[in-house]
Amino acid sequence: MRQTRVVVVGSANMDLVGTGPTLPRPGETVLGSDFVTVPGGKGANQAIAAVRAGASCAFLGAIGSDAFGVTLRARITAAGVDTGQLRVVYGASGVALVMVNAVGENAILVTPGANTAFTGLTGGELDAVREADVLVAQLEIPVETVTAAALAAREAGTRVILNAAPARQVPAELLAAVDLLVVNEPEAHALTGRGWDEPRALLELVPRAVLTLGGAGAWYGDRDGADVHVPAVEVDVVDTTAAGDAFTAALAVAWGEGREVLDAVRWAAAAGAACVRRLGASVALPRRDEIDALYTPPAG
Numbered sequence: 001m002r003q004t005r006v007v008v009v010g011s012a013n014m015d016l017v018g019t020g021p022t023l024p025r026p027g028e029t030v031l032g033s034d035f036v037t038v039p040g041g042k043g044a045n046q047a048i049a050a051v052r053a054g055a056s057c058a059f060l061g062a063i064g065s066d067a068f069g070v071t072l073r074a075r076i077t078a079a080g081v082d083t084g085q086l087r088v089v090y091g092a093s094g095v096a097l098v099m100v101n102a103v104g105e106n107a108i109l110v111t112p113g114a115n116t117a118f119t120g121l122t123g124g125e126l127d128a129v130r131e132a133d134v135l136v137a138q139l140e141i142p143v144e145t146v147t148a149a150a151l152a153a154r155e156a157g158t159r160v161i162l163n164a165a166p167a168r169q170v171p172a173e174l175l176a177a178v179d180l181l182v183v184n185e186p187e188a189h190a191l192t193g194r195g196w197d198e199p200r201a202l203l204e205l206v207p208r209a210v211l212t213l214g215g216a217g218a219w220y221g222d223r224d225g226a227d228v229h230v231p232a233v234e235v236d237v238v239d240t241t242a243a244g245d246a247f248t249a250a251l252a253v254a255w256g257e258g259r260e261v262l263d264a265v266r267w268a269a270a271a272g273a274a275c276v277r278r279l280g281a282s283v284a285l286p287r288r289d290e291i292d293a294l295y296t297p298p299a300g
């Protein structure tokens, strides 16, 4: 089996993660317990997750000229991701303030910093997109950049997976270039204006879609008639941060390897479950053997 070539176009953040019994309400101070600083950002997480899941992966994005940027580049590169075209821009790197409560739920505030300067894809960056099997993108960078990458991918026959996170509206031009959309409930609502019980509304926008449902699993549907609930994999939850990133990356890797898309969704669900067992975005992203251990092929 040939190794899937993934290119991720997205954000890199330094995650400052604090754990405590509850998430503070506005105006409230809560005494917490642990603190860790780990590389994160949906783009960098998905790039690292793709490598751990078995792909080769290039990451296209921007870090700042600060100390966080130095650490981000070192850690993403050390994870085996090709960072040869990762940009450094003057100023602060993206930072995410992540709070995690006792049942693993989180609240995240992102200050995007250098991610906002990731515009105007170069010829080399566009070539990397064209040469990949799968483009994976999210929405923590300017949407014009995501659109340019998706259009280049579509023209070259590179599959396009858009994880439309965080929730925001997406231009029709971008949606028209998407092969497979991955969203959670608020993200789906931002795109369709409909509730979680109407996931097929996503198929008015894209040909295939996954709606992740946290502890309730995921839904997969496509324009060929698939309308399937994929059950959650039961694990002890420590931190749900980056579960969607592990899911999206595993989906890209498995689909790129030629697995049926529904089987790839099942494997991705195992990846998401494997991720929530550890604290800290990039630290928690699972290896391929950890995903395999939680994956159950469909009966028959």
Ligand code: RIB
Pocket (backbone or CB within 6 Å): 011, 013, 014, 015, 039, 040, 041, 042, 045, 095, 096, 108, 110, 140, 241, 242, 243, 244, 245, 281, 282
């Ligand atoms: O998806 C999780 C990520 O969202 C975190 O790593 C944080 O940086 C935010 O971008």
